[in-house]
Amino acid sequence: MVTAFLMDVPVDIDRDTARRAAQEELSDPKYQQARPSVLQQVAQWLGEQLEKLLNGLSSVVPGGIFGLVLILVLLIVLVVVIRLRTGKIARAARADRLVFDGKRQSADDYRRSAAEAAAAGRYDDAVRDRFRALVRALEERALLDARSGRTADEAAAEAGVLLPNVATELRHGARLFDDVHYGGREGTETAYRTLTELDERCRRERPVVMTAS
Incomplete structure (x- = not known):
C-alpha cells in the first residue's frame, strides 16, 4: 500500500506537500489499530524501568539476581516475623494465654x-x-x-x-x-x-x- 502510494506521488514535491501526504496516509485506521494502547505503553515502560533497577542492583549485590531475590525473600520473612510478634496476631495470642480472663476469685x-x-x-x-x-x-x-x-x-x-x-x-x-x-x-x-x-x-x-x- 505504501509502495503504491509513493508511486502515485509526483517525484518533484515540496516539503509541505510531502508532510500532508504522510499525515493523510498515517491517519488511516489500520495504523491507529496497530499502535499499542496507552496501558500497553505504560506497562512496557514500567517493565523497562524494573529491568534497569534489577540490573543495577544485581551489579552491586553479591550473587547477582539470585542474591537479590534471596535478600528480598529474607526481608519478607523478617516483616512477617515482626508482624507475628508485635502485631494483632501476637496480641490476640497473648490475650488467650492470660491466667485470669475475668473477675478474680480467692x-x-x-x-x-x-x-x-x-x-x-x-x-x-x-x-x-x-x-x-x-x-x-x-x-x-x-x-x-x-x-x-x-x-x-x-x-x-x-x-x-x-x-x-x-x-x-x-x-x-x-x-x-x-x-x-x-x-x-x-x-x-x-x-x-x-x-x-x-x-x-x-x-x-x-x-x-x-x-x-
Missing part, C-alpha cells in the same frame, strides 16, 4: 472449683483452676502483684525469683496450664495432681530476701 475458691471439676472428671477445668489458685495465692501473699495482664509463663518467672526452690516446678506448671488453656490438649488427672502438689509446696515455701543492688 485462692480457696479456685481450689474448691478445681476439686469439684476433678471429681466430675473435668480435668481441663481442674488444671486451669488449680494453677489459678496457685497464682492467686502468691498474689494474696504479696509475692506477685495483682494484675490481670499476666501470662502463666510470666507468673512462673516472677514467682521463681522469690521462690527459687520451686522455680523449675513453676515453669513446668505454667506449661501444663498453657497446654490445656490455649494449646488444645486435654487435662489429665496426673497434671491436676502435679499442680495440686505444687500449690501446696508453694504455700510452705518462704521467699528469699531481695537486697537492693
Whole structure:
C-alpha cells in the first residue's frame, strides 16, 4: 500500500506537500489499530524501568539476581516475623494465654472449683483452676502483684525469683496450664495432681530476701 502510494506521488514535491501526504496516509485506521494502547505503553515502560533497577542492583549485590531475590525473600520473612510478634496476631495470642480472663476469685475458691471439676472428671477445668489458685495465692501473699495482664509463663518467672526452690516446678506448671488453656490438649488427672502438689509446696515455701543492688 505504501509502495503504491509513493508511486502515485509526483517525484518533484515540496516539503509541505510531502508532510500532508504522510499525515493523510498515517491517519488511516489500520495504523491507529496497530499502535499499542496507552496501558500497553505504560506497562512496557514500567517493565523497562524494573529491568534497569534489577540490573543495577544485581551489579552491586553479591550473587547477582539470585542474591537479590534471596535478600528480598529474607526481608519478607523478617516483616512477617515482626508482624507475628508485635502485631494483632501476637496480641490476640497473648490475650488467650492470660491466667485470669475475668473477675478474680480467692485462692480457696479456685481450689474448691478445681476439686469439684476433678471429681466430675473435668480435668481441663481442674488444671486451669488449680494453677489459678496457685497464682492467686502468691498474689494474696504479696509475692506477685495483682494484675490481670499476666501470662502463666510470666507468673512462673516472677514467682521463681522469690521462690527459687520451686522455680523449675513453676515453669513446668505454667506449661501444663498453657497446654490445656490455649494449646488444645486435654487435662489429665496426673497434671491436676502435679499442680495440686505444687500449690501446696508453694504455700510452705518462704521467699528469699531481695537486697537492693
